[in-house]
Amino acid sequence: MHLTEIKIHLCPSDSGRLKAFCSITLDGEMVVRDLKIIDGDAGPFVAMPSRKLCDHCPRCHEKNHLRARFCNQCGSRLNENRHQRYRMGPDRLKLHADIAHPVNARTRARIEQELLAAFAMEIERSHQPGYVPTPMDTDVPELSVMFKTGAA
Ligand SMILES: [Zn+2]
Structure with missing residues (x-):
């Protein structure tokens, strides 16, 4: 099984230990949303959707x-x-x-490794000028456009 797409949506810096929401696509065929990256005492870790x-x-x-x-x-x-x-x-x-989780430790470790790498890259990207956060499928695009343009 391969993660064919990873989306990382960074949380604002005042969100405490919750650092990012992730969505993953498995083998280009199934999407799992609401994985979280949490800043634990032993470094960041991935929490399965729950x-x-x-x-x-x-x-x-x-x-x-x-x-x-x-x-x-x-x-x-x-x-x-x-x-x-x-x-x-x-x-x-x-x-x-x-709600969804890997059935063995090996798969859990691999998913976590890939997500933490993508998380680190997203942080890197967020420091670039003109950074646009990754939209999540829970966002309502029409609404964010309305807020950005100030139209009611
Ligand atoms: Zn009652």
Whole structure:
């Protein structure tokens, strides 16, 4: 499997540890969006696209994020420590689940290596005069044109 296209969208410098959003194309046939480059304690790493885990409100059974303090639906106060049940180890809470991820360490390492190289190149590119950030497919082009020209 080859990454036939990599798009890196750098985050503003005030975004904390989140450094970039990435989208990758696998063998020219499948796109995976929302990979993230995060500045970790041991250097930048790639996070796979993930969703926040949910559980059900004991009163109305609406789904809420594990860290939610109140139910979205009925407003009941939720037990703030309930996410502790999903511990994966002494220091690791399970609050997110991957939507897509490599099935072995070798592939994970290769994807990470290629994305970090593309990330470094994008940073390099961003220092050039006239740099235009890579548009992501979540951007709405018509809207950004409107904002740029100041038209309402
Ligand atoms: Zn509820």
